[in-house]
Amino acid sequence: MSRVFVTLPLPSPGIDMLRERFEVTMLEAEGMPPETLKQRIGETDPVGIVGMVNVPITDEIMAAAPHLRVVANYAVGFNNVDVAAATRRGVLVTNTPGVLTEATADLAFALLLAVARRVVESDKFLREGKFKGWKADLLLGSDVHGRVLGIIGFGRIGQAVARRGLGFNMSILYSDARRAAPDVESQLRAQYVPLDELLRKADYVTIHADLNDQTRHMIGERELKLMGPEHYLINAARGPIIDEKALVRALKQGWIKGAGIDVYEREPTIEPGLTDCWNAVLLPHLGSATVTARAAMAETAAKNLIAAVEGQTPPNLVNPEALAVRR
Secondary structure, three states, X not given: OOEEEEOOOOOOOHHHXXXXXXXXXXXXXXXXXXXXXXHHHHHHOOOEEEEOOOOOEOHHHHHOOOOOOXXXXXXXXXXXXXXXXXXXXXXXXXXXXXXXXXXXXXXXXXXXXXXXXOHHHHHHHHHOOOOOOOOOOOOOXXXXXXXXXXXXXXXHHHHHHHHHHHHOOOEEEEEOOOOOOHHHHHHHOEEEOOHHHHHHHOOEEEEOOOOOOOOOOOEOHHHHHHHOOOOEEEEOOOHHHEOHHHHHHHHHHOOOOEEEEOOOOEOOEOOOOHHHOOOEEEOOOOOOOOHHHHHHHHHHHHHHHHHHHOOOOOOOEOOOHHHHHHO
16 A cells, blocks of 8 residues: 655544545654654655645655655645755645635634734733723724725735625725736726835735745835834735744834734744734734634645546646656
8 A cells, every 4th residue: 555644633534535545654743853754754655745834845855755746735835845846856746725715814804803903902901900991092993994905915815805805895905926817806896006005005914925935025124114104914824925023123113003913934933022012913823724624625635645646637736847757
């Protein structure tokens, strides 16, 4: 029976689908050093690896598995996989788009509302016994309804966030490397603008871009200062898109009014000073963390892996060039 290596616990039904067809090795602990992971994969020599966003799948790790045919990432993003190296080796790389779109958009908008209306701060205020009665100026927040929503990255999740913004009668601006189709812009009443214009005009800026060489530190000191002291930044995409050191300065010095952050530049390490910022709502990478979404992601990853091993083209292949190498 062929072997499959799963880099972290995978929920049902995905793990059950894999166990029906393969001998499965599944790690139970996080934070395995790369050399140890390479050794374990070398001992297993799997035909497929199920990757997770916090487990780098490097060229060296793939080299340890001579029979490797596919890395099925359990995420939409795949920046943890050396895709170029995989392609050279004829290893297919897949992801799990679509099934987590709505859950991640919900979380992004929850962050937006929470930071705007000071939800976490207010909860702490009450629990500490500081609530002595209603006052006209108690913990005043910012309006969301009718404001300007700027979306960086206008793919599935960005467009889902735009739909939520329309429910709050927000004006929608977006910036992306590629402009959306006219019918999408019309349906979402979304205006395409350059990034700098979006940062200057949007009351709320939410990030849904992929992490790549062009987007790493896309938001740094210059961009944060463009936003202005009444604007908010939301990131439920990938941490390194924001220069986290600059973000701490922006929050502490009032370049922006607040931030809602779900992802971090060096997860799980958090930039010193960020947790001291009262004007930031910070979550531990929960974008797709609903029972339904995570189960669907596991099933999608398993289907991708099974298809690749059986010689089919997986439905969510991100490096089709590898098919030619395999042949």
